[in-house]
Amino acid sequence: MTDAAPRLKGILEQLLGAPLPVRIRTWDGSQAGPPDSPVLVVRNRRALRHLLFKPGELGLARAWVAGDLTIEGDLYTALDSLAGLIWERGEDARTLAQSLRDPDFRSAVRRLFAMAGPPLPPAPPREEVRRPRRGLHTKRSDKRAISHHYDVGNDFYEIVLGPSMVYSCAYWPAPPPEGTLEQAQHDKLELVARKLDLRPGQRLLDVGCGWGSMALHAAREHGVSVVGITLSQEQAAYARKRIAEEGLTDRIEIRVQDYRDVADGPFDAISSIGMAEHVGSERYLEYATVLHRLLKPGGRLLNHQIARRPQRDESSYQVDEFIDAYVFPDGELAPLGTTVSLLERAGFEVRDVESIREHYALTLRRWVDNLQADWTRAVSLTGPGRARVWQLYMAASALAFERNRIGVNQVVAVRTPESGVSEMPLRARVWGAPGPA
Known part of the structure; x- marks a missing residue:
């Protein structure tokens, strides 16, 4: 029967x-369902067992990563349509328990089990990282989590990120962008440099320096000396190679080092671009305090960080299961207000906050395009499961930014001297226009 x-x-x-x-x-x-919509392809019965034994987002992700589920047609349309039924339902144990008291619901579950085949939970895909969320954000655990995400292979990241090798939100022109991803990433790095007021002879600490793009931009375009730190061996090796090729080894030092171990401050400025999401709520005040200590009086911090929306009951906040298991182990998003408050508690004076949420949605769509355009090579480099993780993660994240479920903000904070003279311009937003290429 069919x-x-x-x-x-x-x-x-x-x-x-x-x-x-x-x-x-x-x-x-x-086939069944609306004729002119994307097609959810259920390749085998194991997909149903993934959903039955782990209802909700994580079960769907396991089936996707394993290749048991796929989508034909527009990926964004499909994910957006399914979001209201899966990601936005807010199902929890209490809701599920209430549903199970409904005889019709129980009958549907029994019929789904009958379709699914052997009543045994399938093994999670090998790409999944599962461990108890306790004892987080030690130096050892942070290094392990960073390695999981960033030591996938530099060749794979070159496919996704393009020549700029910048793994954070680009800064696009208005009206809607027709420019290249590389130009938009250049403009973002220049925006950061302007907000930090980088000048020749200054010393910059780039926390979470990635593949060295901000360090290179700051040294090449603004004449500063840079210390870049990362916990990824592969990132550090790649960054050092780029720096040597540009003849900037006398101005840039790349270290595999935890931010808590930096002891050669003070610095004139600190950039932290897309790194603070890895810090964790329990360590965030420590993170802010360390950066405050490493700055000279009058020095500026640029903290570029993804934020989630606050909840009415913050004690009920749960980490995204898919992101935690497959993308950013031990990562946490905090509301913008929490971040600003903790920076202030650490001694900073917060001087400017700029939301660039829409820019991240545009950036993620370009990254998805890059991945899909070179899909066969990406799969050969990382395996099909890892490539599917990235496809789902980036497409779903683009929709999350577009729908205002998450945001991204650049916070400029100053270690204001006791005199109260911050040296900030009276009209700070003169930095808004991107610099020349």
Whole structure:
């Protein structure tokens, strides 16, 4: 019989309490659902077991990474349609328990188990990292988490990020951008440099320096000396090679070093671009205090960080299971207000906050385009599971920024001297226009 798709559609709609917004095609070739929508391809029964034994986001992610689920048609449209049923439902144990008291719900679950085959939980894909979220953010655990994400292979990152090798939000022109990703990343680095007021002869600490792009820009375009630190061996090796090729080894030093171990301050300025998401809530005040100590009086910090929206009950906040298991182990997002408050508690004077949320959505869509354009090579470098992790993570994140579920902000903070003279311009936003290429 070739009726698995209509049967599955009926079961899922009964479980979800809503019409299925995408078309389904199952392992037997049958299809069901809206004819002009993206197609959710259920390749085998194991996909159903992933969803049954881990309902919600993580089960869906496991099936996707394992290749048991895929999408034909526009990926963004499909994810956006499914988001209301999966990512935004806010299901928890209490809600599930309430549902299980409904006899119709229980009947649908039994029928889904019957379709799924052997009642055994499938093994998670090998790309998944699962460990208890306790004892987080020691120097050892942070190094392990960073290695999981960044030591995937520099060749893979070259495919995704392009020649700029900047792994953070680009800064796009208005109206909607027609320019290149490389120019938009240059403009972002220049924006950071202007906010820090970098000048020849100054000393910059670049925390989480990645593949060296900010360090190179600051030394080459603004004549500063730079210490860049990362916990990734592969990033450090790549950055040092780029620096040597540009003849800037006398101005830039790249270290594999934890920010807590930097002892050769003070610095005139500190940039932290897309690094603070790895710090964790328990360590954030320590992070801010260390950076404050490493700055000269009057020195500036540029903290570029993704933020989540605050919840009415912050004690109920739960880390995103997919991101924690597959993308950023031990990472945490905090509301912007929390970040600003902790920077102030550490002694900083926060002088400017700029949201560039829409810019990150545009950047992520370009990264997805890069990955999909060179998919075969990306798979050969990292394996199909890892490539699918990145495809799902970046596409879903683009939608999250577009829908204002998460944001990204640049915070300029100053270690203001006791005199109170911050040396900040009275009209600070003169830095808004990007510099020349």
